[in-house]
Amino acid sequence: xxxxxxxxxxxxxxxxxxxxxxxxxxxxxxxxxxxxxxxxxxxxxxxxxxxxxxxxxxxxxxxxxxxxxxxxxxxxxxxxxxxxxxxxxxxxxxxxxxxxxxxxxxxxxxxxxxxxxxxxxxxxxxxxxxxxxxxxxxxxxxxxxxxxxxxxxxxxxxxxxxxxxxxxxxxxxxxxxxxxxxxxxxxxxxxxxxxxxxxxxxxxxxxxxxxxxxxxxxxxxxxxxxxxxxxxxxxxxxxxxxxxxxxxxxxxxxxxxxxxxxxxxxxxxxxxxxxxxxxxxxxxxxxxxxxxxxxxxxxxxxxxxxxxxxxxxxxxxxxxxxxxxxxxxxxxxxxxxxxxxxxxxxxxxxxxxxxxxxxxxxxxxxxxxxxxxxxxxxxxxxxxxxxxxxxxxxxxxxxxxxxxxxxxxxxxxxxxxxxxx
Amino acid sequence: xxxxxxxxxxxxxxxxxxxxxxxxxxxxxxxxxxxxxxxxxxxxxxxxxxxxxxxxxxxxxxxxxxxxxxxxxxxxxxxxxxxxxxxxxxxxxxxxxxxxxxxxxxxxxxxxxxxxxxxxxxxxxxxxxxxxxxxxxxxxxxxxxxxxxxxxxxxxxxxxxxxxxxxxxxxxxxxxxxxxxxxxxxxxxxxxxxxxxxxxxxxxxxxxxxxxxxxxxxxxxxxxxxxxxxxxxxxxxxxxxxxxxxxxxxxxxxxxxxxxxxxxxxxxxxxxxxxxxxxxxxxxxxxxxxx
Numbered sequence: 182x183x184x185x186x187x188x189x190x191x192x193x194x195x196x197x198x199x200x201x202x203x204x205x206x207x208x209x210x211x212x213x214x215x216x217x218x219x220x221x222x223x224x225x226x227x228x229x230x231x232x233x234x235x236x237x238x239x240x241x242x243x244x245x246x247x248x249x250x251x252x253x254x255x256x257x258x259x260x261x262x263x264x265x266x267x268x269x270x271x272x273x274x275x276x277x278x279x280x281x282x283x284x285x286x287x288x289x290x291x292x293x294x295x296x297x298x299x300x301x302x303x304x305x306x307x308x309x310x311x312x313x314x315x316x317x318x319x320x321x322x323x324x325x326x327x328x329x330x331x332x333x334x335x336x337x338x339x340x341x342x343x344x345x346x347x348x349x350x351x352x353x354x355x356x357x358x359x360x361x362x363x364x365x366x367x368x369x370x371x372x373x374x375x376x377x378x379x380x381x382x383x384x385x386x387x388x389x390x391x392x393x394x395x396x397x398x399x400x401x402x403x404x405x406x407x408x409x410x411x412x413x414x415x416x417x418x419x420x421x422x423x424x425x426x427x428x429x430x431x432x433x434x435x436x437x438x439x440x441x442x443x444x445x446x447x448x449x450x451x452x453x454x455x456x457x458x459x460x461x462x463x464x465x466x467x468x469x470x471x472x473x474x475x476x477x478x479x480x481x482x483x484x485x486x487x488x489x490x491x492x493x494x495x496x497x498x499x500x501x502x503x504x505x506x507x508x509x510x511x512x513x514x515x516x517x518x519x520x521x522x523x524x525x526x527x528x529x530x531x532x533x534x535x536x537x538x539x540x541x542x543x544x545x546x547x548x549x550x551x552x553x554x555x556x557x558x559x560x561x562x563x564x565x566x567x568x569x570x571x572x573x574x575x576x577x578x579x580x581x582x583x584x585x586x587x588x589x590x591x592x593x594x595x596x597x598x599x600x601x602x
Numbered sequence: 603x604x605x606x607x608x609x610x611x612x613x614x615x616x617x618x619x620x621x622x623x624x625x626x627x628x629x630x631x632x633x634x635x636x637x638x639x640x641x642x643x644x645x646x647x648x649x650x651x652x653x654x655x656x657x658x659x660x661x662x663x664x665x666x667x668x669x670x671x672x673x674x675x676x677x678x679x680x681x682x683x684x685x686x687x688x689x690x691x692x693x694x695x696x697x698x699x700x701x702x703x704x705x706x707x708x709x710x711x712x713x714x715x716x717x718x719x720x721x722x723x724x725x726x727x728x729x730x731x732x733x734x735x736x737x738x739x740x741x742x743x744x745x746x747x748x749x750x751x752x753x754x755x756x757x758x759x760x761x762x763x764x765x766x767x768x769x770x771x772x773x774x775x776x777x778x779x780x781x782x783x784x785x786x787x788x789x790x791x792x793x794x795x796x797x798x799x800x801x802x803x804x805x806x807x808x809x810x811x812x813x814x815x816x817x818x819x820x821x822x823x824x825x826x827x828x829x830x831x832x833x834x835x836x837x838x839x840x841x842x843x844x845x846x847x848x849x850x851x852x853x854x855x856x857x858x859x860x861x862x863x864x865x866x867x868x869x870x871x872x873x874x875x876x877x878x879x880x881x882x883x884x885x886x887x888x889x890x891x892x893x
Binding site: 242 | 631632634635637639641642645652659660661662665668676677678679680706718741750751785
């Protein structure tokens with residue numbers, strides 16, 4: 182199965198209405214976004230802002246000659262009056278900067294996770310709705326053709342009834358950005374907090390916010406609802422280097438699925454008509470990378486193995502017509518219509534531990550990069566003044582709540598319910 | 603290196619990228635810092651693969667390859683700079699280094715428009731292939747990153763065909779690289795044709811045929827044909843991209859032309875050596891004095 186993404190290569194002759202865009206935050210992720218924006222026809226990157234000079238210099242290089250560098254985003258808003266703002270700053274600053282951008286009458290693309298606290302996320306929903314501006318959260322799997330296909334397959338009932346999802350993002354490194362000063366340098370501590378903001382609770386939601394947010398968004402999206410409860414356990418088990426966010430997290434989420442799980446697209450009914458629970462596990466490690474970042478969606482009729490550049494669907498063996506028992510025919514011959522044929526040779530099965538998987542149906546991403554595609558989609562919504570983005574503020578709120586309830590469960594050591602919103 | 607200071611630590615990191623293995627050895631005072639810098643270096647290599655790989659449909663180069671024959675493609679600042687640099691190298695190497703070289707199609711032109719930052723192909727079958735540039739470019743980007751984090755002692759390589767050394771190893775010895783011909787077995791002891799010391803230098807070796815390969819992955823851009831026979835060319839230069847470009851171009855030129863080209867152009871900037879098997883015994887012949 183091959184899928185071609187929605188990316189439209191605009192013809193130079195079509196001359197799309199130019200949109201002035203500024204980028205706030207030119208660290209690793211901000212640079213990715215800048216590079217992608219710089220390749221989208223009709224995007225004028227007019228400004229780049231960062232309060233860390235080396236990142237600002239790098240961002241300005243990627244943004245091209247048209248962009249003016251700033252170290253203060255409010256001054257940049259005043260001077261450039263941009264149409265749209267792309268925000269890639271530490272999590273703790275998402276809310277305030279997004280609000281300032283909305284107040285400056287800008288459309289906003291904000292990196293995930295949308296907000297540092299549930300309260301901020303609730304307020305942001307109101308701010309975005311009353312502003313009428315276009316708003317998108319940077320959960321780029323929403324723009325990835327593999328995940329779009331997976332969601333459609335689940336919703337069309339191809340996997341039968343979903344009972345569980347296992348998702349993980351396992352890596353084997355210390356998740357540290359290098360600091361350009363030795364620990365003995367008096368400037369180290371400030372630089373460390375700035376560059377390694379992901380490792381400190383004062384600015385970060387840890388692995389759940391930085392990695393889990395993507396994959397829990399996939400679960401929420403595929404299942405069409407938010408979890409009602411989570412149990413979780415986490416700790417700083419390996420990288421005891423002064424960080425205060427966990428480096429090892431395991432969560433079990435419970436989703437209460439309604440009696441009728443009906444596809445929005447074609448009305449196919451999936452499930453047996455009774456309420457049921459879907460359990461979703463999520464884990465993230467920093468000292469073992471086996472199977473990396475992936476999700477396994479398990480249903481009564483099949484399994485989907487998903488990564489951002491490859492999807493595989495395995496049918497369940499019980500529904501596989503490869504058995505040797507046959508329904509008896511009605512012919513008169515003695516050997517016709519036998520239920521099974523015996524030959525003295527035992528049917529040999531492979532002893533490979535992976536043999537049960539069988540041959541998968543493959544889903545390939547033949548075209549496009551999901552970071553660029555999410556920005557193409559955002560710019561398109563800005564141009565059409567269409568607030569129904571591929572990941573709007575309500576999805577952002579749901580994702581924020583899903584992420585933060587797990588962090589709370591880890592800290593409190595108890596199950597935590599989805600917050601009232 | 604201070605004699606009474608703490609003894610230096612070295613860290614080793616590796617990743618798979620560009621269909622081969624990259625390895626990094628960093629030497630310094632603080633393990634945690636070196637590990638973090640090495641991680642950043644590996645991320646940088648992965649980023650460059652995502653930019654330049656023609657096998658990854660998500661890369662910038664794949665986007666250009668899909669669309670540039672139909673219309674000018676807006677590319678990012680970095681890729682535009684790389685394309686401009688590669689065109690310049692094409693001119694400087696008399697056309698023997700060409701990222702659009704193809705064995706299966708007519709030679710076309712890569713057209714760059716500075717003002718709109720777009721790239722275009724004149725021929726529908728054209729494709730960009732950075733197979734003889736990307737590894738060297740990645741090593742050069744890593745060197746820049748090491749400089750930003752004050753790491754001055756390192757040995758890095760991409761698939762062993764491109765190697766770059768800075769400073770000295772943990773024992774204070776210079777980084778030494780042995781040169782072996784591509785047709786020699788990996789475990790052949792004493793089979794080295796020569797050695798080079800790398801401090802602020804990179805070495806790249808290109809061979810016509812990898813061991814046990816029946817067809818070369820290198821294409822003579824003028825003839826539009828895969829190289830045949832067996833030979834290897836080694837270049838030592840100040841940047842890994844330059845070494846890789848030149849070793850590829852010289853190998854495509856053939857020995858005599860390569861020797862003449864080196865005599866005319868190398869000066870003190872780079873040096874080249876040729877390994878061949880035509881006398882029965884593999885030997886390495888330097889065209890000029892090693893830099």
